[in-house]
Amino acid sequence: MRRALPWVGLFALFLAVGVLADQSWRRARLALPEIGRRELEPTVGQGVLLGVLGGFRTVVADFTWIRGYVLWERKNDRAGTELLMRAACALDPRSRFFWENTGLAVANDMGHWEIRRRGGYAKVPKEIQDHLLRGYAQRGMVLLDEGIVSTGGDAALLATAALVAELQLKDLGRSADYYRRAAEARAAPWFAARFAAANLWKEGRRREAYVWYRAHWLKVLRLAEDGSPDDLKELRDMEHELRLPLLQRLPQQSWEVSQPGFVPRTNEGVTAPSPVGGQSRK
Amino acid sequence: MTAAPAIEVRHLTKDFRVGLKGVKLRAVDDLSLSIPRGQVYGLLGPNGCGKSTTLKVVLGLVPATAGEVSILGLPSATAEARARTGFLPEAPYFHKFLSGRELVRYCAHLSGVPSDRVEAAVEEAVALVDLREAAGRLVGTYSKGMLQRIGLAQAIVHDPELVILDEPTAGVDPVGAAAIGRIIEAMRARGKTVVLCSHLLGQVEQVCDRVAIMDKGRLVLEGAVAEVLERRDRHVLTVDALTPAALAAAEAALVAHGARLSAVTHPRRSLEELFRELVTGSRDA
Amino acid sequence: MKAACHRSLWIARITFLEAIRQRFFAFLFILGAALVLASGAVRVFDFGHSELKFLADFGFGGLFLFGSILGVVMTAQLFFAEIDNRTALTLLAKPLSRAEFLAGKFLGIWAVLGVFVLVLAALLAAMLGWRAAELAQLAVERRLAPPECDLAGLALYASLQWLRLGVIVAMVLAVAAAARTFLFAVVVGALAVLAGQLQWLSQELLLKPAETGLGHAALWLLTHLLPNLQQFNLGDALVLAPHQVTAGTLPWVFLSGVAYVVAFLVLATFLFRRREI
Numbered sequence: 001m002r003r004a005l006p007w008v009g010l011f012a013l014f015l016a017v018g019v020l021a022d023q024s025w026r027r028a029r030l031a032l033p034e035i036g037r038r039e040l041e042p043t044v045g046q047g048v049l050l051g052v053l054g055g056f057r058t059v060v061a062d063f064t065w066i067r068g069y070v071l072w073e074r075k076n077d078r079a080g081t082e083l084l085m086r087a088a089c090a091l092d093p094r095s096r097f098f099w100e101n102t103g104l105a106v107a108n109d110m111g112h113w114e115i116r117r118r119g120g121y122a123k124v125p126k127e128i129q130d131h132l133l134r135g136y137a138q139r140g141m142v143l144l145d146e147g148i149v150s151t152g153g154d155a156a157l158l159a160t161a162a163l164v165a166e167l168q169l170k171d172l173g174r175s176a177d178y179y180r181r182a183a184e185a186r187a188a189p190w191f192a193a194r195f196a197a198a199n200l201w202k203e204g205r206r207r208e209a210y211v212w213y214r215a216h217w218l219k220v221l222r223l224a225e226d227g228s229p230d231d232l233k234e235l236r237d238m239e240h241e242l243r244l245p246l247l248q249r250l251p252q253q254s255w256e257v258s259q260p261g262f263v264p265r266t267n268e269g270v271t272a273p274s275p276v277g278g279q280s281r282k
Numbered sequence: 283m284t285a286a287p288a289i290e291v292r293h294l295t296k297d298f299r300v301g302l303k304g305v306k307l308r309a310v311d312d313l314s315l316s317i318p319r320g321q322v323y324g325l326l327g328p329n330g331c332g333k334s335t336t337l338k339v340v341l342g343l344v345p346a347t348a349g350e351v352s353i354l355g356l357p358s359a360t361a362e363a364r365a366r367t368g369f370l371p372e373a374p375y376f377h378k379f380l381s382g383r384e385l386v387r388y389c390a391h392l393s394g395v396p397s398d399r400v401e402a403a404v405e406e407a408v409a410l411v412d413l414r415e416a417a418g419r420l421v422g423t424y425s426k427g428m429l430q431r432i433g434l435a436q437a438i439v440h441d442p443e444l445v446i447l448d449e450p451t452a453g454v455d456p457v458g459a460a461a462i463g464r465i466i467e468a469m470r471a472r473g474k475t476v477v478l479c480s481h482l483l484g485q486v487e488q489v490c491d492r493v494a495i496m497d498k499g500r501l502v503l504e505g506a507v508a509e510v511l512e513r514r515d516r517h518v519l520t521v522d523a524l525t526p527a528a529l530a531a532a533e534a535a536l537v538a539h540g541a542r543l544s545a546v547t548h549p550r551r552s553l554e555e556l557f558r559e560l561v562t563g564s565r566d567a
Numbered sequence: 568m569k570a571a572c573h574r575s576l577w578i579a580r581i582t583f584l585e586a587i588r589q590r591f592f593a594f595l596f597i598l599g600a601a602l603v604l605a606s607g608a609v610r611v612f613d614f615g616h617s618e619l620k621f622l623a624d625f626g627f628g629g630l631f632l633f634g635s636i637l638g639v640v641m642t643a644q645l646f647f648a649e650i651d652n653r654t655a656l657t658l659l660a661k662p663l664s665r666a667e668f669l670a671g672k673f674l675g676i677w678a679v680l681g682v683f684v685l686v687l688a689a690l691l692a693a694m695l696g697w698r699a700a701e702l703a704q705l706a707v708e709r710r711l712a713p714p715e716c717d718l719a720g721l722a723l724y725a726s727l728q729w730l731r732l733g734v735i736v737a738m739v740l741a742v743a744a745a746a747r748t749f750l751f752a753v754v755v756g757a758l759a760v761l762a763g764q765l766q767w768l769s770q771e772l773l774l775k776p777a778e779t780g781l782g783h784a785a786l787w788l789l790t791h792l793l794p795n796l797q798q799f800n801l802g803d804a805l806v807l808a809p810h811q812v813t814a815g816t817l818p819w820v821f822l823s824g825v826a827y828v829v830a831f832l833v834l835a836t837f838l839f840r841r842r843e844i
Binding site for chain 2: 570573574577578581584585588652653654656657658659660661662663664841843844
Binding site: 006010013014015016017018020021022023024025027028029030031032056057058059062094 | 627815819830
């Protein structure tokens with residue numbers, strides 16, 4: 001019994017230290033997004049890489065990317081290209097660059113590589129071509145979505161996703177949604193709000209487009225140094241198209257009068273008043 | 283009340299486990315001895331007889347399998363006992379980047395010399411081993427003899443009551459060995475107990491008061507040097523100017539009294555004595 | 568207690584002097600410094616990373632990789648040097664307990680690693696500070712937000728890395744106390760560091776929150792025997808995105824690190840106490 005006592009003491013000591021370590025890790029992991037995000041749940045392989053390389057992983061990510069880029073330029077190894085590019089993303093999940101370019105490569109390029117691999121555009125039937133292009137576009141979107149989560153909603157990445165949704169998937173609604181999120185994110189691109197409203201408008205959701213765009217202009221864009229005159233002009237065009245009564249339109253800004261091409265708005269051609277933000281659509 | 287002996291070993295046994303199967307190798311077998319204070323005590327024996335193991339158990343470097351060891355009345359494995367002991371291991375190795383003085387200072391601090399006494403203790407130890415001039419040099423530049431002497435200095439810097447020296451003259455030339463012998467005698471003169479392990483039997487014979495001889499882990503012989511070396515069954519007469527006639531008369535007289543003259547020879551001095559006679563003064567530079 | 572600290576500090580002092588003279592230390596030190604300085608030249612490959620992040624990653628990587636190698640190899644080497652050269656014989660024959668000896672070895676090696684971390688961190692701070700100032704100027708000209716770079720966060724990160732290396736040293740001392748050879752201590756020590764880096768993953772994979780019972784408790788203890796070294800890799804957050812580190816995180820991480828150091832030193836003392844010198 002006496003001989004076992006020191007071992008019991010050691011056991012108790014490590015138990016206490018383990019409890020302490022648990023508390024510490026619970027807090028520390030939140031500052032490690034590549035590990036801390038539950039929705040990411042890295043695979044065992046990714047986890048081993050992250051664990052083993054520690055502070056070196058982002059440098060390794062860069063060199064992995066170079067290798068993937070070389071394969072991309074050759075255009076003859078789709079699987080290898082995707083594997084290396086994804087590895088770079090896994091090693092440095094906070095880098096927008098890797099997610100963006102991997103997503104674009106998959107969405108825009110790999111469908112065409114696959115068509116060429118199957119014999120070319122003349123040989124592969126149109127339906128198959130469309131199916132492949134759409135399939136790879138979807139795959140690219142999944143990657144971009146993953147990147148958006150990893151980067152904490154990077155605005156530029158959201159804008160890229162919006163572009164892919166619009167051009168490859170021809171899904172204006174989805175594109176508009178991404179543009180909206182980009183407009184509301186930190187360091188939003190100047191065009192995000194405008195394109196969000198435009199895509200919603202093109203999809204026929206004109207009233208919704210105006211309501212959102214107007215609210216966003218009042219909350220965010222108006223505060224810019226120049227008051228975002230181009231966005232205000234778009235809104236004025238929307239107001240004219242929707243034939244909104246004067247009272248429902250944005251108040252005239254003091255600096256608007258001096259803008260080139262300024263046309264004072266009137267109630268001419270206005271239809272029966274409807275509440276701003278209501279569901280009536282033309 | 284009589285003072286406790288410097289070292290008391292009672293029924294010490296030490297087994298080592300050797301090899302994968304853990305076969306027991308008995309290095310020390312039921313050893314009991316008592317080393318009195320204030321003497322130079324020689325511990326002798328062939329290689330592998332258990333001397334070094336015994337010393338390591340005494341110093342607490344190796345745990346005993348059975349038995350008890352005490353130093354100056356204290357259990358040997360305690361810091362208090364070690365604080366009153368100095369030790370020079372066989373073929374000592376010291377950090378080459380330290381000077382002799384720095385090494386002794388380091389050991390002084392580890393041995394518990396009060397900080398305000400350290401410098402004085404270091405100078406004293408260095409002077410006793412006659413290395414004052416070389417103490418500022420790096421230990422890496424020392425000769426074998428100097429290494430042994432600086433090792434002695436680190437062992438005695440804290441003025442211990444007991445000093446244990448394991449092969450202090452191994453690999454040292456006769457002049458250096460004689461110097462070490464003088465240092466040992468000086469320590470005895472100061473009332474210290476010195477335990478000396480050595481293969482240089484000539485030196486042990488000269489320096490030690492008592493000896494113990496071990497073989498295969500057991501104590502074979504123990505006693506005062508003068509007693510154990512005397513052959514009481516024989517006598518030596520040293521005669522000056524012995525003529526053949528005087529020799530014949532002496533032999534006849536001895537026979538008449540029942541004695542027998544075994545041999546008539548000239549006394550010899552040892553090579554060591556001759557060597558020292560010739561080269562005294564040619565010391566380590 | 569005072570005398571024990573005094574003796575341990577003397578062991579630490581000599582261990583420090585011995586370690587700082589080693590060529591291996593100088594080699595890795597120069598390699599680490601070169602890596603930090605070279606990051607400036609390799610910026611062309613930063614692929615639009617925040618440039619500061621790229622610079623920082625080289626520094627973090629150097630501290631992590633070379634610091635870990637130094638921690639493992641130097642600890643084993645300095646411990647076994649005492650055993651193989653038999654200086655341990657001379658030292659432990661003095662009124663110096665094995666715990667004091669190990670504490671002294673730990674402090675000496677940790678101090679050397681502190682020098683390593685300090686110099687590399689200072690170099691990195693100089694690189695980041697210089698480049699951040701330039702980028703801030705550019706940002707003002709282009710009316711953009713300047714990049715975030717918190718040098719105080721870098722100091723905190725350097726302290727965390729020093730503590731992490733302390734955990735590694737204590738762990739390797741515990742291994743060396745039981746090991747018979749230097750090579751074994753290095754290999755097992757390195758594996759232990761690797762396992763420490765992956766400990767968080769074993770927790771995620773093996774410990775399902777819903778499960779309870781003896782098996783779960785045993786698994787929990789097994790996965791927590793080794794320290795979670797990943798928790799010290801907060802460089803990105805501390806230096807480049809300080810708002811990501813919540814209040815209270817750092818004190819817990821420091822406390823956890825110190826606790827592991829103490830636990831491993833206690834284990835090392837326990838394993839070393841009956842070792843035959």
